Amino acid sequence: MPFYTLNKDMPTITANFRHLIAPQLCSVNELFARELASDLSNVNSLITHVSEFRGKMLRPTLVLLSGLAAAKDAGGGAPLTSQHITIATVIEMVHVATLVHDDVLDDAKIRRNGSTINYLHGNEAAVLLGGYLVSHAYHLCSTLDSQDASRLIAHTTNLVCEGELIQNFNRNNWTLDEKTYYFIIDRKTAALTAICCRLGAMTSTRNPTHIESLATYGQKIGLAFQIVDDLLDICGNQQTVGKSLGTDIEKGKLTLPMIHFLQHAPSRNRNLLIDLLESDAPDRTTRVRQLIAPSDSIAYAQSEAERLVNESIAALQPLPPSEAREALIQTAHYVTERDK
């Protein structure tokens, strides 16, 4: 049984490249805290708590590196601007809001080895805090120079909500197919990573080929990231991953390994999986994980994630060589390697 683990201290990019965006990541942190600060101490303590959910800063990293990679093309000299930092902060805020709401939907207790907001303060506080984060994200968005970025970000959150709604409609649907699975994760996860790269690029260049290259890169690594997340839910070790696992199974959400298993495993095992998914036995999550973890379906999902990482890297090909482009390639590898 391959154990997927996540070293929470492993940065998205290694020290070689961190200098490229380190001051800007600091600025993102500062702006994040400044925008969310409230006069109300109760609200602030919730904000401090959710701020600890952030570790990898994958999405701000994507905005900033895409901005650099595209600026290189635009003449090499254009530095990252305050617009890049605002966009990175807005998207990080939206992302944290989705984590808070996801934990409510998943009844999750643990996130980054700490307690979730819903576990500590109840579902109501978590729903409201998610709303507070989203509201402040749009508030910050309205400080940008143009409405274009706001419109693209709001369009993306429309897609994220649609993806989550379709996922919810398909709970306990054991005939869910791969096409619908990809449709869901393209919206709920990849739309946000794609817009990171698209907006990072658009803020630095008008070259449409390079903007589309980076957007495709962002979309593909979003898909790969979600597949790996789904693998961790089945094969991960809760302590090393640092969040509640098995929630897909508990909530009747079929993911790629389960979909593959239900189509390719021996019929006896397929029937057993459905029986377990439909049972209310207290150990059903453990038994589902034990059933799928040694199967070919894990290797299949892993190969899909690797294919998408390779496609994301290939999408960067039209961009001129730069340290930022190298860092994006490393980030893509990190997505699948974070868990071995």
Add this chain to the structure above:
Amino acid sequence: MPFYTLNKDMPTITANFRHLIAPQLCSVNELFARELASDLSNVNSLITHVSEFRGKMLRPTLVLLSGLAAAKDAGGGAPLTSQHITIATVIEMVHVATLVHDDVLDDAKIRRNGSTINYLHGNEAAVLLGGYLVSHAYHLCSTLDSQDASRLIAHTTNLVCEGELIQNFNRNNWTLDEKTYYFIIDRKTAALTAICCRLGAMTSTRNPTHIESLATYGQKIGLAFQIVDDLLDICGNQQTVGKSLGTDIEKGKLTLPMIHFLQHAPSRNRNLLIDLLESDAPDRTTRVRQLIAPSDSIAYAQSEAERLVNESIAALQPLPPSEAREALIQTAHYVTERDK
């Protein structure tokens, strides 16, 4: 025991004034439907369902009438523009989102004499649908001519979320005072009605006195509206009001009549109220309602609502006389009269 009832077919403004904004209210309905339409039939059926929660269209009415009342001042000829309609639609969408989320927080089953989304489809679907509505509201906002309206609307939703969070922190706090109650409802309800009037006015005029007059009017009727809503929760008839009542009691949310009762009723009755609020007796909600409904605390809250309605009307004084100003005065009276 005075019974508060709400005739759901009673319009916010009577036929005398409806012609002033009837075509624009139609446009708001069209834009609302167009913005929210999805390619996904499951999503559309949820949208159709929540659209039925809308009846009075109080908030779009406030935007449009404020726009007209301020345009009168600006020369009398300026008609309502597409900007007014977009703002009215955005705020209505935010409002419907808060209804959907409130029903989750209140475990409410009934809204406008139909089932709530959470009752029909579960809390998860309701949380996600609320997010979908908010996201589309901001998406629509980004089509406005300037970022200023977006920024003010997002600032308002920040306040709404804060108000809801503070209310949540104060659940089962039997020492909650009037000042904190007003602090909460000023954010969770009055901020949104105030921004309706402020933005309606700002889109028609630059006269700061008239903009502030209308914003104050909107804030005061929002406060009055919330007090009446809180009265209905205790004294209303569920069938005529058309939504789940007694939820404030069930969720341990002290409202103005309860706060007054805990400070002014004979000590025997005060202790009885706290005992009931803390008990888990199945009939505790009915018994709390029976305890408070005949008390002076109802009349006190009612007089507070009437005071605020009078203050809202007084705030309109600097505006030049117009049919729109008359309609706003009628709307203010409607807020307390809707329930007699």
